[in-house]
Amino acid sequence: MDSQYGVEIDRRGPTRLYPFLRFFRGFERNPAVQELFGRATLRVLRGLKVEFFSARFGYMGTSDVDGHLIISNHYLRDGKFRDLYLDIVHELCHVNQFRRHRPLFYPKLSYVDAPSEIEAYRFTVREGRRIGMTDRELIEYLRVEWISPVEHRRLARHVGLRGKSSRSRARRRRLKR
Numbered sequence: 001m002d003s004q005y006g007v008e009i010d011r012r013g014p015t016r017l018y019p020f021l022r023f024f025r026g027f028e029r030n031p032a033v034q035e036l037f038g039r040a041t042l043r044v045l046r047g048l049k050v051e052f053f054s055a056r057f058g059y060m061g062t063s064d065v066d067g068h069l070i071i072s073n074h075y076l077r078d079g080k081f082r083d084l085y086l087d088i089v090h091e092l093c094h095v096n097q098f099r100r101h102r103p104l105f106y107p108k109l110s111y112v113d114a115p116s117e118i119e120a121y122r123f124t125v126r127e128g129r130r131i132g133m134t135d136r137e138l139i140e141y142l143r144v145e146w147i148s149p150v151e152h153r154r155l156a157r158h159v160g161l162r163g164k165s166s167r168s169r170a171r172r173r174r175l176k177r
């Protein structure tokens with residue numbers, strides 16, 4: 001508790017966490033997820049927690065403090081199912097990196113060059129192929145609003161995707177108002 005100017009501020013803002021499996025079902029039987037966690041799959045997913053946030057921007061991420069998922073409830077509601085599915089697979093890859101005590105963030109590197117992201121995107125692209133996505137669709141999936149066209153091409157190269165993407169705007173734009 002801090003106090004100044006005649007007011008007090010309690011700095012311990014609470015975080016509400018929910019069980020992952022309450023909102024995301026069947027992932028414990030998913031081959032990609034099983035490949036990540038092996039025999040620990042059910043145990044990991046049972047222990048995994050999700051925090052929802054209501055700001056009208058952002059998608060999802062993984063906490064580098066305790067490895068829980070952080071998800072925009074706007075994206076959860078309005079995002080395309082396949083994007084959500086692949087993003088969850090991507091984030092579970094980060095959850096696994098966290099479990100292995102590997103860094104999730106590399107502040108000195110661009111997002112598209114961070115080893116944690118390259119590994120997660122490679123894994124996600126493999127899963128995208130397994131569910132029948134074409135290279136073109138995968139290249140589109142990689143195009144997110146927070147990276148430049150040059151970074152997008154670099155990310156595609158890092159994950160072994162070549163070819164042109166269409167000129168349409170990034171698939172994940174700022175969410176609806």
Ligand SMILES: [Zn+2]
Nearest residue numbers: 090094117120
């Ligand atoms: Zn990531």
